[in-house]
Amino acid sequence: MAQVTLRKVVKKYDEVMAVRGVDLDIADKEFIVLVGPSGCGKSTTLRMIAGLEEISGGDIAIGGDVVNDVPPKDRDIAMVFQNYALYPHMNVYENMSFGLKLKRTPRNEIEQRVKQAAQILDITELLDRKPKQLSGGQRQRVAMGRAIVRDPKVFLFDEPLSNLDAKLRVQMRTEIKKVHQKVRTTTVYVTHDQVEAMTLADRVVVMNAGLIEQVGSPNDLYHLPATKFVAGFIGSPAMNFIPCQLEQAAGALRIRLNDKLSMPVPASRTKRYASFAGKPDLVLGLRPEHISETRPHAEPDQHDFDMPIEVVEPMGMETLVYFTVNNTEICGRVNPDAGSAAGQAMKLRADLSKMHLIDNSTGKVL
Amino acid sequence: MANAAIATGAPSRPVKYRSMSHNRRWAMRWSYFFLILFVVFFLTPPLYMLITSLKSSSEISAATNPWWVYKPTLSNYEELLGQNQYLIFFRNSALVSVCVVIITMVISVTAAFALARMKFWGSATLATGVFLTYLVPDTLLFIPLFKMFAFVRDTTGIELMNHWWTLIIIYPTLTVPFCTWIMIGYFASIPKELDEAALIDGASWMQTLTKIFIPVAIPGIIAATIFAFTVSWAQFLYPLAFTTSTDQLVLPVGIVTTLIKGDVFNWGQIMTGALLGAAPPLIIYAFLMDYYIAGLTAGATKG
Numbered sequence: 001m002a003q004v005t006l007r008k009v010v011k012k013y014d015e016v017m018a019v020r021g022v023d024l025d026i027a028d029k030e031f032i033v034l035v036g037p038s039g040c041g042k043s044t045t046l047r048m049i050a051g052l053e054e055i056s057g058g059d060i061a062i063g064g065d066v067v068n069d070v071p072p073k074d075r076d077i078a079m080v081f082q083n084y085a086l087y088p089h090m091n092v093y094e095n096m097s098f099g100l101k102l103k104r105t106p107r108n109e110i111e112q113r114v115k116q117a118a119q120i121l122d123i124t125e126l127l128d129r130k131p132k133q134l135s136g137g138q139r140q141r142v143a144m145g146r147a148i149v150r151d152p153k154v155f156l157f158d159e160p161l162s163n164l165d166a167k168l169r170v171q172m173r174t175e176i177k178k179v180h181q182k183v184r185t186t187t188v189y190v191t192h193d194q195v196e197a198m199t200l201a202d203r204v205v206v207m208n209a210g211l212i213e214q215v216g217s218p219n220d221l222y223h224l225p226a227t228k229f230v231a232g233f234i235g236s237p238a239m240n241f242i243p244c245q246l247e248q249a250a251g252a253l254r255i256r257l258n259d260k261l262s263m264p265v266p267a268s269r270t271k272r273y274a275s276f277a278g279k280p281d282l283v284l285g286l287r288p289e290h291i292s293e294t295r296p297h298a299e300p301d302q303h304d305f306d307m308p309i310e311v312v313e314p315m316g317m318e319t320l321v322y323f324t325v326n327n328t329e330i331c332g333r334v335n336p337d338a339g340s341a342a343g344q345a346m347k348l349r350a351d352l353s354k355m356h357l358i359d360n361s362t363g364k365v366l
Numbered sequence: 367m368a369n370a371a372i373a374t375g376a377p378s379r380p381v382k383y384r385s386m387s388h389n390r391r392w393a394m395r396w397s398y399f400f401l402i403l404f405v406v407f408f409l410t411p412p413l414y415m416l417i418t419s420l421k422s423s424s425e426i427s428a429a430t431n432p433w434w435v436y437k438p439t440l441s442n443y444e445e446l447l448g449q450n451q452y453l454i455f456f457r458n459s460a461l462v463s464v465c466v467v468i469i470t471m472v473i474s475v476t477a478a479f480a481l482a483r484m485k486f487w488g489s490a491t492l493a494t495g496v497f498l499t500y501l502v503p504d505t506l507l508f509i510p511l512f513k514m515f516a517f518v519r520d521t522t523g524i525e526l527m528n529h530w531w532t533l534i535i536i537y538p539t540l541t542v543p544f545c546t547w548i549m550i551g552y553f554a555s556i557p558k559e560l561d562e563a564a565l566i567d568g569a570s571w572m573q574t575l576t577k578i579f580i581p582v583a584i585p586g587i588i589a590a591t592i593f594a595f596t597v598s599w600a601q602f603l604y605p606l607a608f609t610t611s612t613d614q615l616v617l618p619v620g621i622v623t624t625l626i627k628g629d630v631f632n633w634g635q636i637m638t639g640a641l642l643g644a645a646p647p648l649i650i651y652a653f654l655m656d657y658y659i660a661g662l663t664a665g666a667t668k669g
Contacts, residue, residue, distance in 0.1 A: 050566060052565070052566075071565075072566045073565065073567070073568035077566065078566065079563070081559040081563065082559075083559055086563075087564075089581040089582055098569075098577075102573065146567075150567075
């Protein structure tokens with residue numbers, strides 16, 4: 001059993017609070033991804049779990065034992081670094097067996113474990129090579145191999161794919177997922193790439209400014225973000241945020257974007273939003289895929305409007321169109337055959353059944 | 367931009383540039399010019415030493431072309447190597463240098479590792495302090511050292527003056543600060559993740575040093591070794607001040623004090639002795655250069 005528990009974990013560097021009280025429970029065999037922008041404290045949190053950074057406050061427990069003062073080597077963890085951190089003077093076999101040798105593991109067991117890990121990662125033919133003779137992807141595999149052979153309680157990954165090119169990154173992402181499915185070790189993975197987070201994680205932890213914004217499954221975070229930050233961070237292109245007003249008129253709630261454009265709030269949401277009518281500083285959150293070209297049949301909460309298109313970005317399977325409402329640039333995803341062209345008006349459709357209403361003053365999704 | 371026009375015809379060349387190979391050719395010419403100048407300037411004295419060492423005393427003092435040997439002779443070599451004295455100087459020098467190199471490297475590598483990697487209170491100040499001690503001129507240290515030796519003699523009865531092994535205690539004061547400084551720089555260039563990986567793999571600080579840092583920093587260690595060896599092999603002032611008996615002298619001082627008698631300079635043997643004395647550092651350079659493989663850290667991290 002290798003649960004990882006963080007209780008009110010704080011990290012302070014002189015006057016700077018890098019991590020400001022993080023509470024997190026990671027289940028045994030779970031794949032958790034910490035994601036967030038640079039400086040949000042995700043790497044620091046990971047390094048505190050590893051024991052590479054001292055904890056300024058709170059408790060970290062691995063497998064039920066508090067490890068605050070336990071040195072890294074006694075925490076039974078393995079870490080994969082962004083820049084691989086392979087020992088340059090050792091070949092792949094020596095790199096992978098180094099930790100086991102220090103533990104005085106019998107030689108035949110070392111050999112068996114290294115070969116097994118090499119097989120999982122498909123690097124058996126590289127065992128005699130030095131790191132400098134390997135490509136970036138191969139080095140990253142070896143770094144993972146070094147972690148796997150030790151059969152630790154917890155795997156820690158610190159942005160392991162950031163140094164690889166785009167194609168290799170996608171390939172290695174799948175590889176990491178496969179490895180986790182094979183070895184089923186509790187994994188904490190840090191990245192700033194939300195696509196990586198969504199594709200790999202059982203649960204994603206979104207961090208911002210040293211705090212956890214939201215923890216949830218990738219789908220939950222995408223469809224039910226708790227804050228404006230999460231709503232904007234998860235998803236690419238990012239969610240549109242349009243300043244709006246909530247009007248109560250003749251018993252119906254309407255979202256007003258400007259003098260000309262207003263749309264009724266879906267019936268399923270009226271009860272939830274009713275108390276916020278007339279509240280200042282509201283923002284409508286709508287993902288680009290919920291703004292599309294008009295189609296013959298409209299569902300109940302879909303509303304059509306005309307907009308002059310400013311920029312068109314063809315992506316192949318879809319086309320992104322940009323237009324401005326309330327001085328805010330808005331992105332929509334339309335069919336490539338919908339005939340969008342820059343400078344021309346286009347009939348678009350907003351699907352308000354997928355809308356989010358955000359209180360801009362608190363940043364909370366209402 | 368479906369209707370954007372594409373100009374046809376040859377692209378024009380508004381500015382004329384010289385070819386890149388032309389630039390490179392001139393850069394190479396200048397490089398060769400200065401390199402040859404450098405070689406001539408630095409290799410002339412050893413060449414003169416070699417020529418003179420092959421001459422008899424009478425030919426040296428004769429008014430002939432000094433750059434040519436008319437009657438080559440090995441008599442200087444035979445006489446010098448036949449003397450027990452010269453071999454003692456040589457042995458003293460070798461023992462002192464080897465011991466100093468070992469002591470220096472043990473102290474400076476461990477000190478540099480601590481200063482570069484183990485963050486502790488005052489480590490940055492200490493690192494600067496180490497370098498500052500190197501800036502103190504050697505000659506200023508004679509009197510304090512004399513005083514210290516006198517103190518040791520008075521309190522313990524151990525006489526440190528006029529012993530070749532005393533130099534093994536003195537030279538590290540010159541070599542350790544600089545070698546530590548070189549090694550701090552070298553260790554600092556090793557990615558932090560490498561020791562973190564070792565730490566997680568279960569290595570102690572000492573194991574991290576011996577199994578990771580020293581093998582990775584071999585080029586730096588060789589550079590520091592060469593420095594320490596050269597300083598102790600060529601040191602003249604300290605042995606001149608601290609040793610006097612003929613059997614305690616090291617090579618540079620031995621040659622000067624025994625081959626210059628009054629105002630009589632035995633030039634042939636002086637040149638021979640100096641030339642033979644220059645051989646060990648040369649051999650060590652040649653040997654270590656083979657191992658001096660730059661870029662040993664390549665492949666450790668993303669290049």
